[in-house]
Amino acid sequence: MIYTVTFNPSVDYVVRLDTLEIGELNRTSDTAKYAGGKGINVSRILSALDVPSTALGFAGGFTGEFIQQTLKDQNIQSDFITVDGDTRINVKLKTGEETEINASGPSITDVDIDKLKAQLSTMTSEDHVVFAGSVPSGYDHLYEELAKLLHDKGIEFTIDAEGSKLTSTLQYEPYLIKPNQFELEGITGRTLGTTNEMIDAAHVLIDQGAKNILLTLGEGGALFINRNHEYFIPSPEGTLKNSVGAGDSTVAGFISRKESGVEEQLKYAIACGSATAFSDDLATRADIEVLLDKIEVQSIEEVK
Ligand SMILES: Nc1ncnc2c1ncn2[C@@H]1O[C@H](COP(=O)(O)OP(=O)(O)O)[C@@H](O)[C@H]1O
Numbered sequence: 001m002i003y004t005v006t007f008n009p010s011v012d013y014v015v016r017l018d019t020l021e022i023g024e025l026n027r028t029s030d031t032a033k034y035a036g037g038k039g040i041n042v043s044r045i046l047s048a049l050d051v052p053s054t055a056l057g058f059a060g061g062f063t064g065e066f067i068q069q070t071l072k073d074q075n076i077q078s079d080f081i082t083v084d085g086d087t088r089i090n091v092k093l094k095t096g097e098e099t100e101i102n103a104s105g106p107s108i109t110d111v112d113i114d115k116l117k118a119q120l121s122t123m124t125s126e127d128h129v130v131f132a133g134s135v136p137s138g139y140d141h142l143y144e145e146l147a148k149l150l151h152d153k154g155i156e157f158t159i160d161a162e163g164s165k166l167t168s169t170l171q172y173e174p175y176l177i178k179p180n181q182f183e184l185e186g187i188t189g190r191t192l193g194t195t196n197e198m199i200d201a202a203h204v205l206i207d208q209g210a211k212n213i214l215l216t217l218g219e220g221g222a223l224f225i226n227r228n229h230e231y232f233i234p235s236p237e238g239t240l241k242n243s244v245g246a247g248d249s250t251v252a253g254f255i256s257r258k259e260s261g262v263e264e265q266l267k268y269a270i271a272c273g274s275a276t277a278f279s280d281d282l283a284t285r286a287d288i289e290v291l292l293d294k295i296e297v298q299s300i301e302e303v304k
Pocket residue numbers: 180216217218219220221222235236238240243245246247248250269270271272273274277
C-alpha cells in the first residue's frame with residue numbers, strides 16, 4: 001500500500017481576479033475551494049490513475065472535515081489524526097500571475113505524533129510512504145525522525161519538503177526527492193543558472209543518500225538524476241490554468257509506475273504535472289492520458 005502523509009493539509013481557496021489593487025476593495029471573478037496539501041494531492045492523482053493509497057496526517061475543525069469528506073467522495077481511503085484547531089486555508093490568487101499565501105496551520109502535540117508513529121509502526125517493507133509539505137511549527141525535526149524510523153524497518157519512502165527538513169533525511173536514503181529549482185537553490189545556497197549546475201547540485205544530494213531526484217522546473221519541464229541516469233523531460237505545450245498541485249502530481253505520476261522502469265515513470269510524472277497545470281483542479285485521468293504521448297524523455301547526452 002502507498003501511504004501519503006500530509007502533516008499540514010490545507011483547503012486551497014483559489015481566487016480569480018482581473019486585477020488586484022493592494023489597499024483597495026477588490027471583487028473576484030470566480031472562486032473555488034479544493035482539498036489540498038501535498039500528500040493529499042498525491043493521493044488524489046494516484047486515485048485518478050487507479051492506484052490505491054491511504055492518506056494520513058493531521059486534520060481538524062470544519063476545514064479538516066471538508067478535506068476528509070472530499071476524499072471520501074472520491075473513494076480515497078484516509079485515516080487522519082484529529083488535532084485541535086482548524087486545518088488551514090491557503091489562498092491562491094490568480095490575477096494573470098499566480099500568487100500564493102500559505103498559512104502556518106494548527107499546532108500539533110507530542111501525543112498527535114505518537115499516534116502517527118503508531119500508524120507507521122504497522123507498515124511493512126511492502127509499503128511505500130510519501131511525506132510531503134510543511135510541518136506545524138516546532139516540529140521541523142519530524143521528517144528526520146520519521147525517515148529514520150522507516151529506514152530502520154526497511155520501508156521505502158519519498159520526501160517532498162524544503163531545506164533542512166529534506167536534507168536531514170538524505171542519510172536514510174529516500175527513494176525519491178522532488179525539489180523545484182528554487183528549493184534546490186535554497187539547499188545549495190547558490191543560483192543554479194545552467195543545466196550542468198543543476199545536475200552537479202543534484203549529484204551532491206545523490207552522494208548524500210537520495211536514490212532518485214526529480215528536479216521540476218515549472219513550464220521548463222524537469223531534470224531527473226540518479227546514479228545511472230540523467231534525463232531532461234520538456235513540458236508539453238498547453239494553457240496554464242492553475243499550477244497548484246503540479247509538483248505533487250509529478251510525484252504521484254512517478255510513484256504510480258514504480259514497476260515500469262524509469263522512462264515510463266518520467267512520462268507519467270510530467271504528464272501528470274502538466275495536466276494539472278492545464279486544469280482548474282488537479283488533473284483527471286483523461287487529462288493525463290491526452291498528454292502521455294506528447295512527453296519525450298531525453299537523455300542528457302542528447303540535450304548537450
Ligand atoms: N506552466 C506550465 N506549463 C506546463 N507544465 C507545467 C507548468 N507548470 C508546471 N508544469 C508541470 O508541472 C511540473 C511541476 O511544476 P513545478 O512548478 O516545477 O512544481 P512545484 O509546484 O513543486 O514548484 C513541471 O515539471 C511541469 O511538468
